[in-house]
Amino acid sequence: PVPSAAELQAAAASATPHPAELPPLDDATVRRYTFTVTEAVQEVAPGVTRVVWTYNGSSPGPLLHGRVGDTFEITLVNEGTMGHSIDFHAGELAPDEPMRTIEPGARLQYTFTADRAGVWMYHCSTMPMSQHIANGMFGAVVIEPANLDPVDRQFVLVQSEQYLGADGGPTDATKAAAAIPDIVTFNGRAFQYDAHPLTAAVGDRVRFWVLDAGPNAALSFHVVGGQFDTVWTEGAYSVRGGTGAGTAGTTGAQTLPLLAAQGGFVELALREAGHYPFVNHQMSLAEKGAHGVLLVEPA
Amino acid sequence: PVPSAAELQAAAASATPHPAELPPLDDATVRRYTFTVTEAVQEVAPGVTRVVWTYNGSSPGPLLHGRVGDTFEITLVNEGTMGHSIDFHAGELAPDEPMRTIEPGARLQYTFTADRAGVWMYHCSTMPMSQHIANGMFGAVVIEPANLDPVDRQFVLVQSEQYLGADGGPTDATKAAAAIPDIVTFNGRAFQYDAHPLTAAVGDRVRFWVLDAGPNAALSFHVVGGQFDTVWTEGAYSVRGGTGAGTAGTTGAQTLPLLAAQGGFVELALREAGHYPFVNHQMSLAEKGAHGVLLVEPA
Amino acid sequence: PVPSAAELQAAAASATPHPAELPPLDDATVRRYTFTVTEAVQEVAPGVTRVVWTYNGSSPGPLLHGRVGDTFEITLVNEGTMGHSIDFHAGELAPDEPMRTIEPGARLQYTFTADRAGVWMYHCSTMPMSQHIANGMFGAVVIEPANLDPVDRQFVLVQSEQYLGADGGPTDATKAAAAIPDIVTFNGRAFQYDAHPLTAAVGDRVRFWVLDAGPNAALSFHVVGGQFDTVWTEGAYSVRGGTGAGTAGTTGAQTLPLLAAQGGFVELALREAGHYPFVNHQMSLAEKGAHGVLLVEPA
Ligand SMILES: [Cu+2]
Ligand SMILES: [Cu+2]
Ligand SMILES: [Cu+2]
Ligand SMILES: [Cu+2]
Ligand SMILES: [Cu+2]
Ligand SMILES: [Cu+2]
Ligand code: NA
Ligand code: NA
Ligand code: NA
Ligand code: NA
Ligand code: NA
Ligand code: NA
Ligand SMILES: [Zn+2]
Ligand SMILES: [Zn+2]
Ligand SMILES: [Zn+2]
Ligand SMILES: [Zn+2]
Ligand SMILES: [Zn+2]
Ligand SMILES: [Zn+2]
Ligand SMILES: [Zn+2]
Ligand SMILES: [Zn+2]
Ligand SMILES: [Zn+2]
Incomplete structure (x- = not known):
């Protein structure tokens, strides 16, 4: 059963919202994260549940934020029941090793340098990707362009x-x-x-x-x-x-x-x-x- | 029954076309309109009819046209049987009052200044909007950018x-x-x-x-x-x-x-x-x- | 029956791939082609076939490639069983004669000058176009912009x-x-x-x-x-x-x-x-x- 807009709105009212603010940028040039993949069941609306596969328990996963030239070191830990992986559009590198699917219990180090400004997607790249993305395995890497205008x-x-x-x-x-x-x-x-x-x-x-x-x-x-x-x-x-x-x-x-x-x-x-x-x-x-x-x- | 392309073409041949020419721009800087909402049944093709909800009897509604800096004063009059409203993308303002839904028989004054050039949409913003738009409640506001090249x-x-x-x-x-x-x-x-x-x-x-x-x-x-x-x-x-x-x-x-x-x-x-x-x-x-x-x- | 991704991949493995390399640009300024339309049955995957209508036996059809100012002379020959035609977005001209549908056995000369750089589509413009395009009648005309950066x-x-x-x-x-x-x-x-x-x-x-x-x-x-x-x-x-x-x-x-x-x-x-x-x-x-x-x- 597909919940109505009213049911979705009611479910949203009683849920904790995902933080939407962009935290301020600190002066780190190496940014380290651990992304732990887990699988769970989420209540979408009263009586309607679905599987969610997540990085660090939320969907979208952690928000990464930096400047051109920053290095990101991510340790991917698969605590799920099937293979998962990660593809960061924010980095340029051969996909073969860093984007490979790792089995449950495995971990993988993924290092990239943010060479270019952008609002870059990341996502699980294990097949079928439409499944892994729609089930919740995605997030954003914000690499600020230089000379942004000040905002409040x-x-x-x-x-x-x-x-x-x-x-x-x-x-x-x-x-x-x-x-x-x-x-x-x-x-x-x-x-x-x-x-x-x-x-x-x-x-x-x-x-x-x-x-x-x-x-x-x-x-x-x-x-x-x-x-x-x-x-x-x-x-x-x-x-x-x-x-x-x-x-x-x-x-x-x-x-x-x-x-x-x-x-x-x-x-x-x-x-x-x-x-x-x-x-x-x-x-x-x-x-x-x-x-x-x-x-x-x-x- | 969904009419065929041939049926739609035949219906178009016997209908009066909606004017498509952009009228010349006069020198007014305050532009006043009354938008009266009515509901009617339209023949889409022989034997196929649908409800249309319109501003001033046509869909799209009136074409608004001006320059950056012009003020538009629109009086919305609801002569329909249900609540309707209007949202002009051409103006910047808090939606709460000017875009509110008004009941049948009510009227509302909507004033905005066209601060920026663009081909801006307007539409009924009463829920569900997909209904109100698809039923015919939409139109365009053309605010010309400066230094347009001459055309014929x-x-x-x-x-x-x-x-x-x-x-x-x-x-x-x-x-x-x-x-x-x-x-x-x-x-x-x-x-x-x-x-x-x-x-x-x-x-x-x-x-x-x-x-x-x-x-x-x-x-x-x-x-x-x-x-x-x-x-x-x-x-x-x-x-x-x-x-x-x-x-x-x-x-x-x-x-x-x-x-x-x-x-x-x-x-x-x-x-x-x-x-x-x-x-x-x-x-x-x-x-x-x-x-x-x-x-x-x-x- | 719609083939699975695995079946499509297997079929691709045993098929000859369509060439994807852009051939180098010669110094011709008049470029002549004959486009012969034929109709055939193609194996999409084992046990799954579909009709293909093509220019010169392949879909996409021939890749055209030139510079701004080049003239293209195409002779369209219809060896199919129904009317076909061609519309080159790369040229500016009244559609009436050059894009008209020609009957089986007929031929038509289509001449255009490439006035503007672009990656222009061509396609059969016989109705219904969604059929003629989806059945295979399309291709590209690459007109290089000046001062392209060198690539390998x-x-x-x-x-x-x-x-x-x-x-x-x-x-x-x-x-x-x-x-x-x-x-x-x-x-x-x-x-x-x-x-x-x-x-x-x-x-x-x-x-x-x-x-x-x-x-x-x-x-x-x-x-x-x-x-x-x-x-x-x-x-x-x-x-x-x-x-x-x-x-x-x-x-x-x-x-x-x-x-x-x-x-x-x-x-x-x-x-x-x-x-x-x-x-x-x-x-x-x-x-x-x-x-x-x-x-x-x-x-
Ligand atoms: Cu995954
Ligand atoms: Cu991707
Ligand atoms: Cu409405
Ligand atoms: Cu809107
Ligand atoms: Cu055709
Ligand atoms: Cu076209
Ligand atoms: Na990538
Ligand atoms: Na730059
Ligand atoms: Na608006
Ligand atoms: Na400007
Ligand atoms: Na064209
Ligand atoms: Na130019
Ligand atoms: Zn990817
Ligand atoms: Zn290989
Ligand atoms: Zn892939
Ligand atoms: Zn709106
Ligand atoms: Zn409030
Ligand atoms: Zn809303
Ligand atoms: Zn065309
Ligand atoms: Zn005519
Ligand atoms: Zn047409």
């Missing part, structure tokens, strides 16, 4: 899809193959930031880092009531500070468009207090859960 | 999808959730500009302003026989006058790519008389109606 | 979808209308470059020219283990040599995003020997065959 608030949102199979079971392969998801989420749970809004104050400048983890769906990221005066996608600005490439006068964007495995960021300034929904403007996906609220409070 | 002809095309439910009824929610439309249109009716082509003369420079209103589908906008020497999307040029960003020599684009709620414009010059189809080059969507003709006549 | 290896990949109908028959129109393909390919056969990898050496700089022929699906082109330091799409660079538009420091892209009928190229350098899969990162489409391997051998 920074959030990270990772979109992903869920294809419900038998109760308590994994992703329905037929639904995934058809790319018709039951649930679409920001940061792993449908509608969680409706129940638990992200917050900012009037006058704040806000940056959203956004990654589309898929496995399949696109994302047309929009903030209701807002306009993006800055859009950076996959290595390049199209609009910055209200100035668009080749364009005179003040301009902006209504959405950040991403296909699966793309990332970017947008910035906007909020001049009035209120509730600003953020959505995948592919509306049927917003209605399946790719929807939240930015609550702007008086300064 | 300007058209506005808004793509939207239809998901047929019971005869005379509203959008089929299951089809919409699966994002598999029955009909895809430019300016609200499938194939209408096949029966009633848009026209230009040889030597004319033509600009198409294009908005993808969704609720879900993407648009890969192409003009058969033409190449775009200018592409502007969501605030930025990628190619202008045959010069692409970072690119030596003459270049161009075969499509303008838009996800739902994105807009932009393209320009092309037509050197020979003939029939130039314009399509969503996602071919199955063109075959569902996202197809028309630009007729270029001898100069 | 160049490949051309054309994505297309297959919608299996009755055994030995053409595209299933219902599946195509729903845009849920059974098989997705690079250069006409699922998984062919897994069995027969493309090759490069350590230290090589590699350019992939990529076209999404559709008829419907999008492509989020990614090379596992690699990052694109250069991305050119539809006439413009967004990132070149690690420098992104408006962006300080070194940056890059994880995917090249294309909607149907879009093309572009990406470049990357390979510093380690190994197997680098290239995929449509819409994972369910990769699992239907949009997957191959770039084998990087020690220098």
Whole structure:
């Protein structure tokens, strides 16, 4: 049984939201993590459960954050019941060894240097990948481009899809193959930031880092009531500070468009207090859960 | 029963086409409109009807057009049987009051200043939005960027999808959730500009302003026989006058790519008389109606 | 019966792969081709056959390659059993005569000048186009932009979808209308470059020219283990040599995003020997065959 939007919203209200704030960047140049893979059953809505496979117990997995030139050392530990692996788009290297599937009980050291700025996806690359990603094995690595403009608030949102199979079971392969998801989420749970809004104050400048983890769906990221005066996608600005490439006068964007495995960021300034929904403007996906609220409070 | 392409084409031939020309811009700086919401039954093809919910009786609703800095004052009047609302992407403001749902018989004043150039979507934002959009409640606000190059002809095309439910009824929610439309249109009716082509003369420079209103589908906008020497999307040029960003020599684009709620414009010059189809080059969507003709006549 | 990924991979292993290398550019300025249309039955996997309609016996059809200013003269010869035609996006001209459908036994001369750089699609434009394209009638015209950076290896990949109908028959129109393909390919056969990898050496700089022929699906082109330091799409660079538009420091892209009928190229350098899969990162489409391997051998 596929839960309704109301059921998903109720489940989100009683769940702890996944943190969406981007923590400040420290001055480390070597960043070490242990990613432990576990498998569990998650309640999606009252009476509806599914298998989740995760890095460190959450989906998305740990948020990695650094600068160009930083080295990341990740120890992958497989405490699951089947083979798993990891592929970091943030690093350039031959996949053969570092991305190989490791058996339950095994561990693997994965080291990469972040040579290029980006909002990079990581994910389990064990076949079938649509299963491993849809079951929860994905996350983001934010490597900041140089000379970012100062902002007051920074959030990270990772979109992903869920294809419900038998109760308590994994992703329905037929639904995934058809790319018709039951649930679409920001940061792993449908509608969680409706129940638990992200917050900012009037006058704040806000940056959203956004990654589309898929496995399949696109994302047309929009903030209701807002306009993006800055859009950076996959290595390049199209609009910055209200100035668009080749364009005179003040301009902006209504959405950040991403296909699966793309990332970017947008910035906007909020001049009035209120509730600003953020959505995948592919509306049927917003209605399946790719929807939240930015609550702007008086300064 | 879903009408065939031939049935849709026959219906378009006997219907009055939605105007596609962009009217010239006057010098007003405050632009006032009344948007009256009504609900009606529309004949899609002989023997096939559906509910349409509209602003001022047409879908898309009124085309708004102005410059950066213009103020728009819209009075929304709900003469329908249920709650409706409006969200203008063209303005930046807290959604709480201006985008609220108003009951039948109510009215609401919505004022925004167009701070940024763009081809902005507007739509009913009453839940479920996929219903209100697919039933016809959407339109475009064209805020011209400064220093546009002169052109001879300007058209506005808004793509939207239809998901047929019971005869005379509203959008089929299951089809919409699966994002598999029955009909895809430019300016609200499938194939209408096949029966009633848009026209230009040889030597004319033509600009198409294009908005993808969704609720879900993407648009890969192409003009058969033409190449775009200018592409502007969501605030930025990628190619202008045959010069692409970072690119030596003459270049161009075969499509303008838009996800739902994105807009932009393209320009092309037509050197020979003939029939130039314009399509969503996602071919199955063109075959569902996202197809028309630009007729270029001898100069 | 839809073949499994394993069956498709086995079939690819015993088939001759479609050549993917971009041949060097000679100094001709007039380029003449004969495109002969034939219809045949193709074995997709053991016991699964489908109709293919092709230009010169292969799908994609002949790769055309030139410079801005070159003239292409194509003689289309229809040796099939029904009407066919051709539409070259690479040329600007009135469609009426050159793109008309010609009957079996007929021939047609199609001449165009390549006025603009791009990775242009061509395809049969006989109705219903989704059938003619999905049955195999498509290909690419690569018109190089000036001042390309030198690379060591160049490949051309054309994505297309297959919608299996009755055994030995053409595209299933219902599946195509729903845009849920059974098989997705690079250069006409699922998984062919897994069995027969493309090759490069350590230290090589590699350019992939990529076209999404559709008829419907999008492509989020990614090379596992690699990052694109250069991305050119539809006439413009967004990132070149690690420098992104408006962006300080070194940056890059994880995917090249294309909607149907879009093309572009990406470049990357390979510093380690190994197997680098290239995929449509819409994972369910990769699992239907949009997957191959770039084998990087020690220098
Ligand atoms: Cu896994
Ligand atoms: Cu409404
Ligand atoms: Cu909206
Ligand atoms: Cu054909
Ligand atoms: Cu075409
Ligand atoms: Cu990946
Ligand atoms: Na990678
Ligand atoms: Na500007
Ligand atoms: Na808005
Ligand atoms: Na140029
Ligand atoms: Na063309
Ligand atoms: Na740079
Ligand atoms: Zn991967
Ligand atoms: Zn509140
Ligand atoms: Zn909402
Ligand atoms: Zn809205
Ligand atoms: Zn005519
Ligand atoms: Zn046509
Ligand atoms: Zn065509
Ligand atoms: Zn090997
Ligand atoms: Zn693979």
